[in-house]
Amino acid sequence: xxxxxxxxxxxxxxxxxxxxxxxxxxxxxxxxxxxxxxxxxxxxxxxxxxxxxxxxxxxxxxxxxxxxxxxxxxxxxxxxxxxxxxxxxxxxxxxxxxxxxxxxxxxxxxx
Amino acid sequence: xxxxxxxxxxxxxxxxxxxxxxxxxxxxxxxxxxxxxxxxxxxxxxxxxxxxxxxxxxxxxxxxxxxxxxxxxxxxxxxxxxxxxxxxxxxxxxxxxxxxxxxxxxxxxxxxx
Numbered sequence: 466x467x468x469x470x471x472x473x474x475x476x477x478x479x480x481x482x483x484x485x486x487x488x489x490x491x492x493x494x495x496x497x498x499x500x501x502x503x504x505x506x507x508x509x510x511x512x513x514x515x516x517x518x519x520x521x522x523x524x525x526x527x528x529x530x531x532x533x534x535x536x537x538x539x540x541x542x543x544x545x546x547x548x549x550x551x552x553x554x555x556x557x558x559x560x561x562x563x564x565x566x567x568x569x570x571x572x573x574x575x576x
Numbered sequence: 577x578x579x580x581x582x583x584x585x586x587x588x589x590x591x592x593x594x595x596x597x598x599x600x601x602x603x604x605x606x607x608x609x610x611x612x613x614x615x616x617x618x619x620x621x622x623x624x625x626x627x628x629x630x631x632x633x634x635x636x637x638x639x640x641x642x643x644x645x646x647x648x649x650x651x652x653x654x655x656x657x658x659x660x661x662x663x664x665x666x667x668x669x670x671x672x673x674x675x676x677x678x679x680x681x682x683x684x685x686x687x688x689x
Binding site for chain 1: 580607609616617618619620621624626632634666668677678679680681682683
């Protein structure tokens with residue numbers, strides 16, 4: 466069955482430090498991959514998505530993600546984290562007419 | 577910008593009550609979705625609809641039903657609320673299935689006592 470694994474439940478980084486959030490998926494065909502962010506008390510907002518082509522995808526708020534087929538991964542990165550990036554981040558794979566989400570990673574930013 | 581609104585941000589109901597959660601989107605999207613969000617479990621799909629009066633079960637439909645009488649409105653119904661349905665409920669819409677971005681509402685936090 467299709468699944469998405471986000472191995473880190475919580476991550477804490479210092480403001481200005483780099484960030485990488487991990488995402489592994491299980492899906493037989495070419496995946497459609499998404500990263501969403503959820504700020505406290507809010508709905509989900511799309512950060513970026515991958516359908517095909519260039520495996521390095523740029524998103525909003527300075528985020529990028531790299532699709533690695535050989536590792537079944539779609540890790541999210543940001544070179545310098547801001548305090549406003551504290552939120553929960555969800556990776557998802559598009560399966561037919563549905564999205565399958567990972568459990569999420571909560572990012573804490575310390576000053 | 578796409579706007580998805582949900583009728584309530586917070587809701588408190590008693591066990592056995594019938595509960596209606598309403599969702600409205602303003603971008604003429606074909607598809608609408610209801611998810612349930614629980615800590616450590618991410619988002620799980622309850623039901624989705626790809627057209628007016630059309631619906632399909634998601635991964636956890638038990639205890640829920642849905643209604644889509646108009647394109648812009650998608651309702652989630654808890655026929656007889658139970659305490660294990662205490663959760664955050666998120667509605668989303670998209671132009672097409674699968675590869676298109678889903679746009680989310682702010683969520684309804686439901687407490688069943």
